[in-house]
Amino acid sequence: MPGQSKANIFGCSSKHKISMNQPKTNLTPDQFLELKETQDYIKLHPDSVSIGDNGEVFCNDDLSMRYLHLLGNKKVKKALRKALESR
Numbered sequence: 745m746p747g748q749s750k751a752n753i754f755g756c757s758s759k760h761k762i763s764m765n766q767p768k769t770n771l772t773p774d775q776f777l778e779l780k781e782t783q784d785y786i787k788l789h790p791d792s793v794s795i796g797d798n799g800e801v802f803c804n805d806d807l808s809m810r811y812l813h814l815l816g817n818k819k820v821k822k823a824l825r826k827a828l829e830s831r
Contacts, residue, residue: 773801776811785810 776782777793785807786793792804803811805828812821 771811771814773811776814777801782807782810 777786789804792807794802796802805824808824809821812824
């Protein structure tokens with residue numbers, strides 16, 4: 745018995761795999777604006793959000809970064825951060 749090299753022979757190791765690809769949430773801009781934290785931020789900074797004629801939502805840089813963070817889109821968040829630094 746002691747010569748066996750099986751990982752689960754004593755029941756001390758886990759066999760399940762943890763996926764690092766977290767499912768991305770489908771959060772619409774309207775749902776984002778309805779969140780309590782977003783509403784609190786908008787109360788403190790009333791000029792941070794504007795809604796266009798076609799229903800387009802325009803946010804300031806901080807709210808845009810928060811929205812991308814909640815979506816889990818790291819590539820777009822990184823590209824936006826680099827674009828904001830180069831301004």
